[in-house]
């Protein structure tokens with residue numbers, strides 16, 4: 835939303851706006867200036883990509899979608915933020931180590947200078963992506979315990 839100069843207050847209300855402590859505070863009426871950043875998203879499953887495309891359309895966000903394996907992702911700029919939600923392997927009982935290895939290879943080889951944020955259900959999977967991955971927080975995502983990990987660029 836920031837990248838596209840859209841106010842986070844348009845089309846929704848925030849509970850904190852009614853807090854007495856905020857008194858007569860009102861959301862800003864002028865939207866932030868667009869940052870002019872390219873937003874690119876990918877998945878290797880056409881159906882997953884369609885769902886993501888639909889969600890982005892509903893949110894009014896323009897994203898350049900690509901059908902790609904994570905082993906084949908390339909940075910659209912010299913620096914940026916790479917955000918990923920790889921499979922957890924819980925629901926289908928799959929061995930997902932290969933996906934984390936491929937993601938790690940792409941990140942380390944091609945996204946030099948980028949920061950990364952990604953979800954992983956376990957520390958050892960996060961370390962397959964990058965040995966310096968550190969956990970920012972742990973939370974429940976659809977009932978599954980996952981960590982949000984960061985790699986500084």
Ligand SMILES: C[S@@+](CC[C@H](N)C(=O)[O-])C[C@H]1O[C@@H](n2cnc3c(N)ncnc32)[C@H](O)[C@@H]1O
Nearest residue numbers: 877878879882902903904905919920921922933
């Ligand atoms: C936990 S889901 C996340 C879905 C969606 N991105 C989200 O955040 O809600 C994991 C996604 O990883 C995709 N995926 C699994 N292996 C992949 C691979 N090797 N390359 C690219 N995408 C992959 C799956 O198709 C699935 O959509």
